[in-house]
Amino acid sequence: APTPAEIFSTLNLRLSYMEDVALYKANNNKAIEDIQREKLVIGKASQSAEKVGLNKQSVVGFFQTQISAAKAIQYRYRADLLSQTETEKPRDLKTVIRPALIKLGKEINAKLAQYLKDGGTFTAQDWAAFETTIDSRYLKDTDKKALFKALTQIRLK
Numbered sequence: 605a606p607t608p609a610e611i612f613s614t615l616n617l618r619l620s621y622m623e624d625v626a627l628y629k630a631n632n633n634k635a636i637e638d639i640q641r642e643k644l645v646i647g648k649a650s651q652s653a654e655k656v657g658l659n660k661q662s663v664v665g666f667f668q669t670q671i672s673a674a675k676a677i678q679y680r681y682r683a684d685l686l687s688q689t690e691t692e693k694p695r696d697l698k699t700v701i702r703p704a705l706i707k708l709g710k711e712i713n714a715k716l717a718q719y720l721k722d723g724g725t726f727t728a729q730d731w732a733a734f735e736t737t738i739d740s741r742y743l744k745d746t747d748k749k750a751l752f753k754a755l756t757q758i759r760l761k
């Protein structure tokens with residue numbers, strides 16, 4: 605069965621793509637927020653929740669919170685890009701990053717379902733590990749708290 609550490613780490617991996625997303629969008633004159641894409645991401649997460657036996661509404665809430673954190677990282681990094689040049693080329697948004705984000709979303713749901721079916725729970729005891737595992741330089745403690753709260757609210761069907 606997955607461990608909380610493994611689940612937190614997969615969530616962190618999804619968030620770790622967001623600086624590349626921001627750099628790609630800045631280089632291509634694209635807006636950070638893409639509502640059409642958010643609807644697709646939420647729809648995929650809802651489908652995969654259903655498939656693995658998770659309560660859909662709680663999973664949708666969690667993914668909305670992940671998307672908010674994703675955008676917070678992007679806005680803060682894009683502000684930094686106004687005064688610092690970045691010479692690294694980001695991974696391609698359409699062919700590399702977005703497919704990876706969908707795959708990681710499925711992995712997060714599968715691991716969560718296994719963990720909860722095995723009787724696992726998330727409590728205040730897990731916060732310390734969560735807070736250190738989510739390591740984006742652009743996330744504030746308030747962002748991490750919102751993510752942790754949405755995570756603790758996920759339940760089985």
Ligand SMILES: C=C(O[C@@H]1C=C(C(=O)O)C=C[C@H]1O)C(=O)O
Pocket residue numbers: 625636637638639641642645670671674675702705
């Ligand atoms: C990651 C992206 O940026 C934002 C965050 C999203 C996400 O976390 O899945 C989806 C759409 C965007 O509003 C993206 O455009 O793919």
